[in-house]
Amino acid sequence: MNEKLKAKIEKAAEDYTDLLIKRIETANKELNSGLNNAESVVKVDEAIRMVMYMANTLEKIDCPNRGNETGSLND
Numbered sequence: 001m002n003e004k005l006k007a008k009i010e011k012a013a014e015d016y017t018d019l020l021i022k023r024i025e026t027a028n029k030e031l032n033s034g035l036n037n038a039e040s041v042v043k044v045d046e047a048i049r050m051v052m053y054m055a056n057t058l059e060k061i062d063c064p065n066r067g068n069e070t071g072s073l074n075d
Helices: 002-032 038-062
Strands: none
Touching: 002 038
């Protein structure tokens, strides 16, 4: 099951990272054009947090004994 879950999370992380790049590019264009679109910056921040969450989850799957200080999927 861990391998199937890992594959799904990896796919989601890849797709979400592509979306994140698009959001960053859009926010950068808006900010550089003089538009101070705080909503775009918030969306980028939220996307970065989600990618970090998925990366942490993958790390816990790959190294289940690591991260026991903060809890792991095996707890």
